[in-house]
Amino acid sequence: MESLHQGMCEGLQHMSESVFVGMCGIVGTSQQVAIRRETIDVKEMVERRLAPHDGSIGMLSGSYREGFRLIGSDIDCMFWLNNHRVIMDKSQSEYYNTVNTILILSDSSESPPGFTLLQLLTPTTYREVQSACVRMNDRVYISSSIWRQLTCSVVFPNSTVHGPCGSGIIAGRLEYDNAWCFVSDFWPQSASSWIDRCHSWPDSEVVHDIVRNGCHFVAIGHPLGTNENLQWRISFSLAEYKLVNSMNQSQFLIYGLLKIFLKEVINQQSEETNKLLCSYHMKTTVFWAIQQNTLTHWCPQNLLAGFWVCFKLLLKWVHEGICPNFFIPQNNLFLAKVRGPTQNRLFLQLHELYKKGLACLLQSSSIRFYIIGVLYNPRLSICTNEIVMRYEVDFDLELVKHFFSFNIDTTDLRPLLQAIKIVEQLVNSPLHQYQDAILRELSSSIFKNAAFILHNMYTMAVVNKHVYIANKICCLMLKLAARFGCVSNMLYIAMYHYKTLRYREALSVIEMTKVKLAQQYLMYNGRVDRVRYTEAVGGQSWSTKMRQAVAWDIELDNEICYINELIPEQESALQNMWPVLNIPLFVMLHFLEFLCYRHIDTTLSQAALDELQVLVHHDQGLYVPDLYRDISWEILGICQQITGNLQAALYSYQQSLTQYSWNQIQTATQRRIQDMVQSTLLQ
Template sequence: MFQEPDYRENLSLMLSEVLHDIGVNERMVMRRRRNYMLKETMNNIIDRVIDLNVTEYFLGSQSEGTTTIGLGSDLDVLICDNNYNIIQDWSEWEQDKVNYLMIQNENTTPGYCLLQMLQHDAPLPVTVVPDEHHMNDRSRKVLYKNTVINGVIQGAVGHGPSLAEQGQPGFSDKDVVLAYSCKSWPQSASGWLNRQGIGRWPTQDMRRYAARTGCFVVPTGGKVSEYPELEWRISTSLAERCLMLHLNITQIRCYVLLKIILKSFLNPRDEINISSFMCKTVLLHCIENTEPSVWKDNNLFICLTYCLLKLHSCVQNDCCSHSTILENNLMAGQFTAETKHELSKNICKLIQNDGQWLLSINIDNLGCRLQVKLNRVPHGVYYFLSSLEIYEQVLTLGYIGIATNICAQFNTVLKHFQNENIRTIKPAVVKLMNFSNNGNRLEHAAFKLLAPFLYTTYGSFLALSGTGENNQVSPEALVWLSAGLNSDISSSRLKLVSEFYSTGDMEKAELILRQTEEQYYSNPVVPICGCWTKPIHTLTAEIKRICSEESESYIKHITAFCVRFIRKEINCIPHELQYEMFRSTQDEMINRDEYRDYWMNWAVVDSLPFLYFLQYKIYRHLQRHQDQRQALSKLIRTIETDENLGHRETALNILGQCLEQENRPQQALKCYLLSLQQRARNNAANFHICKLLSGLLVSQ
C-alpha cells in the first residue's frame, strides 16, 4: 500500500473514513457546536436575568466541534466583564464606566499592551494610584496590573491567563479566562483586515465580522516581557472562532490529526511544548496560502504533510506568527535549544515516514482502524466502537451536558434570589420572557428550556408571600406554579405537591403524585443534578437513541431534576427535609467553598426518592396503610438500585427518619451511617445519629 504510486490519495481517503467513523464528520461537528452554543446562550440569558454584567463565550475545540472522545479536549470559557471599557482612541471613552487606554510602544511585547487607567467622569488619565492592583510606570502613568486575576475563582488552578477547573470523569475540564472587551479591532492587526490569501480566505464577510467584534485583553504578559505584571495579551478570540466555524470538513480533520500528532508524538507525558493553538494557527496560515480546491478528502494526507512542513519551519525559526496579529510570535521564548532540536527531529521523522506512523496511533484506536481500512489486518481482529455507537455516546453526553447546565443555571437563579423579596423576582421573570418575543433562534430555544424553572420559583415565592383563604395556595401562585410544571418529568410537580402538603391539601397532593409517578415510568428517565459535577453511571440504549435522534427540546421528557428548596421555603417542605438546610457544623461552614457549596444551605433531593417520600407521608396522613408501606418499599428500592442519584445522602437521611417513625431504629441508624459514607462532612446524618441515640438512651 505505502509503495503504490497513488498511495497518498488512497491513504487520504481511508484516513478520512476513519476520522468520519470516530466522530469527525459534518453531522457530529454541527451537533457539538449546537450544544455548546446553546449552553453559552443559556448562561448569558441567566446572567442578564440576574443583572450580572458579564458575557460568556464558549471557545476552543469543544465548541468548534474539532475534537474526538480520545482527545478529551478542555472547554475554554472566556468571561468578559462588561463594566470595563478598553479603548484605543479617546473618542471611545464612556461615561461612568471603568475606562482603560490600551498602550503599545517599543517596549511592549508584540501582541500585548499596557492598560492606563482613566477617570470615570472625564476622558483624562488618572494621576494617583488607587490601590494595590495599579502602579506607576517610569513616566508616572497609572497602569493596571494583570495579577488582579489571582484568587478570582476559588478552587481553580492558575494556568497562564486562564483558571483551569478540574472536571470529574465523564466531564470536560474547563479553562476559564477572564477578559475585558475593546469594541474596536486592534490597531496592531489592522493589516489583517485588508489581507487576502491565495485561497481568497478569509473572506470579506469574515473580516467584516471580525472588525465588528473588536477584541479582548487577557491578564497575562509575554514570555519575554520586561513587564510581566503589567502586560495584557490582546485576544481576537471571536474572529478566530468565526474562522474555525467556516472550515470545511477536510480542514477540520486536518486540525484534529495535528492535535492527535501533538498528543502522540510531540508532547509526550502531557508536556506542552507545542500548543494546540499553535497548530490551529499553522493550519489557518496554510489555508490562507493554498487554493480551496486542495482541501478535499482525497488530499487529506498531503494537506497534513503541508501543515507539518509549516510547523517544522516555525520550530526551526522559533517563529509562529499569530493568525491575525502577525507581529505576535507565539513561539517567542517557548523552547530551550534542546527541546527545539528534539521537536525538529521528531517532526522530520513524521514527514519522511510517509504516513507509516499513523498505524501506531492509539488515540481513538486510529491506528488499528486504519489498518483495518487498508486491509493490513482482517476485520474482527480489533474491537472498537462503531461510528453509530460513538455518535450516540457523544450526543448523549452532550444532551446530559445541556440538562446539567439547565440545572446549574437554575441554581444560579436561586442563589441570587435566596435573600431577595418577591418584588425583585418579577422583573427577572419579565426579562426572561422578553427572549421569547425578541430573541434569536438560539435564545428562543434557551428560553423554552429555562422559563419553566423560573415560573416555578416565582410561583413558590408568591405562595410564600401569603396563602389564600382556608390556608390554600393563592390562585396567582397556582397559575405560575402550573406554568412551570413541564420543566422536566418531575421536579416542578413535586415542588407543587410540597406546597399542597404544607397547606394540608392531601387529596390534590396525592393526585399529582400519582400522575407524576405514571409519567416517570412512561419514558426512560435520567436523574440530573447541577449542584456538583458527577458522572452518569448507567444510560439505557433507549436514552442513547433518544439523545441521538431528538432535538434538545425533548430534554424535559427524559430528565428528572433534583428538587431544590432555599431556606426561604422552609415552611413549604416536610420537617424531615428541613434538617438538610442546617447540615453543616460551625467548623464545616468555615471550611466550605462558597463558590461550589452554596447549595448546602438548601434542602436538595433527587426527584424519585422525594416522590416516594411524599407518598409515604401523604398516605400516612390519609391512613392508607397499605399504600404507605408500598411507598416506603419503593423508596428503599430506589436508593438501593438507582446509580445516578446526585443526593443519595439526603435520600438516606429522609429514609432513616421514615424508619424511625416505623419504630425501626436500628435500620434507621444504618441509613444514617450509609449516608455518612456518601458524604462524610456537611451531612445532616450527624445530627440524626445524635438525636436517635439520645432518644434511645432516654427511653432506656
C-alpha cells in the same frame, strides 16, 4: 505509472473517508456539534441581557465552547466586570457614560506584540481592582500578577494559579480553568492587519462580527519582557470561537485530529518535550492553513491531506522557532518555550514522525482502527453522509445531555420575569435549527424557579387575597414548566403541593409521573431503548418527546427553598459556594411519596421508604449516579430519622459522608448526626 499514482490517490481518499467517519464518532457530526454550540450560545445570550451593569459576566471558552467533548478536556471560562471597559484610545471615552462606567486604557507602547499595560483612567469602587493597582510614572496601572492572585479562587475555593487562570479539579476528574479578565468593545490596532488578510477566509460577515465584538485582556505578561507583572495578554478567545464556528465539518475534524495527534502521539515521544506544544498551537496551525489556501477542497476525501498540510506547517514552525499568532503575527507563540536545545529535540522527534508519512497516525490509539480497517479491506464501502451516520435518537440524546443544569443564574424574581420576556423576543426572532427546543427548556427552568421564589415571598403574607393570587400564578408557572419541559418537571408540581400542604394533590401528580417513568421508551440519564423510543415518539416534535419520553435528575437551586426538609443541605452547600443540589429523579420521587403519605397513610409511607431504601442500597448506577450518592444516602437518612429509626438513620448519614461530596452537604450531615446523638443522650 499513472494508474499506480491514481490508485494511491484513491487509496488515500478512501482512508480519509474512513478517518472522517471515525472522527465524526469521536468528535461528533456537524449536527451534534451545532447542538452543543447553540445550547451554550442561547443560554449566554439570555444571561448577558440579564446581567446588571454593575455585575459580572461569564463566558465559556476553549475547546468545550467550540463543540469538542474529548475525554480529558478541561472546561475554560472567562469572567469580567460589566461596568469596566478597556479603550484603545482616550478619544473612545466619548462612547461611555463615565458616571457609571470605569474606563481603562490599553497602553501597548512599551510592551511586546500581543501584550499591553492597563492604565486605570477613572476611579473604581471594586475592592479587587483597587487592590491590584500600582503606581508607575505618576499613572495608575492594574497589575496582572496581583489581579491573578486576588481572583484565582473567586469561582471555586482552593483553586491554584495556572497561567492567567484559577485552576482545579471538580469531582476528582473534571479540570477547569477560570480566568477573570477585562473586556474591550474595540478591536486592537495591533491586530488591524488581520482584517486586511481576510480575503478568502473567513468571509466579510464573520470578519465584521469578530471586529465588532472586540477582545479581552487576561492576566498574564510576556515571560521575556519587561514589566511582566504588569502586562496583560490580549485574548481573542471570542474571535477564535467565531472562526471555529465558520469552519466546515472537515476543517473542524482536522482540528480535532491534530488535538488527538498531539495528545496520543507527539506528547508521548519524551517527558522532556511533552509540555512544549499545546492545543492552542494546533488551532493556530489550522487557522493559518485554511486562510493561506493550502488545500483547494477541505472535504472528507481530503481529510488526511489537510492533516498533513497542517503537520508540515507545524514542523516548519518548530524548525524556525516561530509560531505566529493568527491575529498578531509579530507575537511569536514559541518565544517562551520552544527554543534552544529542547526546540531541537522536539524538531527531531517531529521529523521522525514526518518521515513515516501518514503511517505516523497508526501510533494514535483513537485513529489506528480506522486506518487499518481500510488497509485490510480496501474495497470497504464508506458512507460520509452525516445524515446516514446518526439517527434521530442520537441528536435527541445530544440535546438532552446539554439541557441538564440549564438554569439562569439568578434567584431574584424580577430578573427571572425579565428573562421570560427575553426568551419571548428570541422565540419571535429567526432561530437556528435547535434553538426552539433550547428556548423551551430554558423557559421551563425559569418558570420552575420563579414559582418557588414567588411562593416564598408570599408565605408570610397577611392578606389572603394576595396569597390566593400568588398561589394561582405559581401553579400556572409550574404547569407551564411541565408543558415546556420533560417528564421529571412534574415532580416540581408535586413539591409545590407538598410545600402548600396539599398532600393528595401531590400524590396524584406523583402517580401520574410514575406511569410516565415506567414506559420502556423513556430516555433517562443518557440511556434509552433506541428501538422503542423511535417507535413511540420518532418523527414527533421535540415538545412532544420531552413531555412523554424524556426525564433527567432533579436540580434545586440552593438559594431557593423548595422543600423544608432539605434546608440544612442547601445551607451547607451554599457555605461551600456550591450553587445546586443534584438529586436522582427516583430518589426524589420516593422521598416525596414518603413525605406525603406520612400525613395520610402510615403503611403506604413505610412502603415508599422501603422502596427508597432498596434503591439507595442496591442500585448499581442505573438510577442513582455515583456522583449523587451523597445526597441519596442523606435523603434516606432523613426519612429514617423521621420514622424514629435512629440506628438506620445514623448508618445512612455515615454512608453519605463516605461518598464523594459532589453536593457539598457534609456540614449538614455532621450536624444531623450530632443532633441525633444529643437527642438520644437526653432521652
